[in-house]
Amino acid sequence: MSIAGVDIDLFSTAVLEEPWAAYAALRERGPAVYLDRYGVWAIPRYDEVFAMLRDHQTFSSAPVPALEPERPDMEAARHSILGSDPPRHTTLRAVLSEQLSPRALRTLRADIETQADAVVAGLVERGTYDAVQDLARRFPVEVVARLVGLPEDAREPLLALADAAFNTFGPANELTQASWSRLPEIGGYIAQVMTRETIAPGSWGAAVYAAADRGDISEPDAIQMMNAFIVAGMDTTVNSIGSAIWLLAERPDTWAALREDPSLVRSAYEEALRYESPVSFFCRGVTRPTEVGGVQLDAGDRVMLLFGAANRDERHYADADRFDVRRNPLDHVAFGGGIHGCAGQGLARIEGPAVLGALVRHVEFLELAGEPSRHLNNAVRGLERLPIATRTS
Ligand code: HEM
Numbered sequence: 001m002s003i004a005g006v007d008i009d010l011f012s013t014a015v016l017e018e019p020w021a022a023y024a025a026l027r028e029r030g031p032a033v034y035l036d037r038y039g040v041w042a043i044p045r046y047d048e049v050f051a052m053l054r055d056h057q058t059f060s061s062a063p064v065p066a067l068e069p070e071r072p073d074m075e076a077a078r079h080s081i082l083g084s085d086p087p088r089h090t091t092l093r094a095v096l097s098e099q100l101s102p103r104a105l106r107t108l109r110a111d112i113e114t115q116a117d118a119v120v121a122g123l124v125e126r127g128t129y130d131a132v133q134d135l136a137r138r139f140p141v142e143v144v145a146r147l148v149g150l151p152e153d154a155r156e157p158l159l160a161l162a163d164a165a166f167n168t169f170g171p172a173n174e175l176t177q178a179s180w181s182r183l184p185e186i187g188g189y190i191a192q193v194m195t196r197e198t199i200a201p202g203s204w205g206a207a208v209y210a211a212a213d214r215g216d217i218s219e220p221d222a223i224q225m226m227n228a229f230i231v232a233g234m235d236t237t238v239n240s241i242g243s244a245i246w247l248l249a250e251r252p253d254t255w256a257a258l259r260e261d262p263s264l265v266r267s268a269y270e271e272a273l274r275y276e277s278p279v280s281f282f283c284r285g286v287t288r289p290t291e292v293g294g295v296q297l298d299a300g301d302r303v304m305l306l307f308g309a310a311n312r313d314e315r316h317y318a319d320a321d322r323f324d325v326r327r328n329p330l331d332h333v334a335f336g337g338g339i340h341g342c343a344g345q346g347l348a349r350i351e352g353p354a355v356l357g358a359l360v361r362h363v364e365f366l367e368l369a370g371e372p373s374r375h376l377n378n379a380v381r382g383l384e385r386l387p388i389a390t391r392t393s
Pocket of ligand 1: 277
């Protein structure tokens with residue numbers, strides 16, 4: 001079977017804002033659809049995305065899982081954990097295994113829930129606020145920055161730096177070009193703020209430097225791991241929390257159901273991850289000839305795994321365009337899967353439900369208090385503003 005290329009521009013402003021029609025058209029078109037404009041195979045259906053994530057020998061993450069991995073601005077990302085294959089990947093990943101183990105996370109849960117409760121209780125007193133600016137952007141930055149061991153007064157630029165890095169995973173469009181000037185700041189930030197001297201003892205950052213001191217990883221690898229924390233760990237979680245609150249604020253009946261049965265909070269967060277996948281895509285390089293759903297791919301081809309499209313695939317999720325807090329779609333691909341499956345998903349799955357759980361406890365009525373606006377980024381999806389009103393009774 002051969003499938004002709006199509007000219008859908010996944011990075012136009014209109015599609016970045018509302019990608020669902022383009023995703024549906026791609027899924028309809030086939031399991032692998034060549035995008036002439038970008039010279040890449042889009043993979044829009046669930047089954048193929050799921051399988052490719054688990055076949056790292058055929059679908060390599062090196063040199064970097066971006067759309068145009070050879071571009072000069074990808075230089076730093078080319079050395080990251082995201083852009084590595086085994087055996088290097090195995091070594092880098094092992095550095096985080098202790099900090100991110102279920103046991104280690106269990107001990108963090110109560111703290112994070114208390115922190116979420118305090119932030120939400122303060123906002124609820126105000127009545128009307130911006131759930132993105134005042135809550136979603138604030139909470140994960142505090143949590144991750146504390147875990148990584150960043151000094152309190154140095155957290156402000158983190159989201160802007162992560163946003164710039166994510167833009168460069170897309171084509172060299174205006175969003176990417178506007179981000180170029182910020183890339184050197186990421187290196188500068190790590191060099192100044194995330195050093196052995198400044199990072200808090202006992203933190204994840206300290207564990208990374210300890211691994212370098214033992215000789216488990218090189219010094220540049222340690223820097224790259226720091227980079228991964230600040231880029232991968234915050235924007236993504238911010239977007240997931242903002243989207244979840246938006247989806248609930250638009251659905252009074254769903255909010256009432258959560259108030260009635262707070263045990264639905266976890267499932268609601270997973271459904272928000274499926275429905276509004278915070279990471280739109282990552283790419284892979286094809287290492288050997290292979291067939292995907294009847295489409296022949298050659299060594300050297302690139303594939304773009306569309307997590308957002310796969311998570312709305314009707315072949316896998318019945319009524320996929322419906323937000324259903326009872327679905328509990330634990331097999332969604334919002335965190336990827338396979339060896340690169342999100343290293344921070346255990347943490348995100350504590351942070352997101354902690355915020356939603358605190359809102360459910362404190363807020364009887366949750367509603368929009370103005371038009372939400374979208375934040376445009378080539379690779380991550382989320383809101384810029386979400387004015388909401390919350391009332392306790
Ligand atoms: C809702 C929040 C999050 C989402 C949707 C998300 C999504 C993802 C996805 C899709 C990948 C796979 C990359 C690939 O397959 O190439 C990934 C990897 C990764 N994530 Fe997350 N992430 C989230 C939160 C976090 C947090 C909180 C951290 C750490 C504090 C984190 C750290 C990482 C790291 C280090 C990797 C690279 C793993 C590897 O290459 O082995 N993420 N994330």
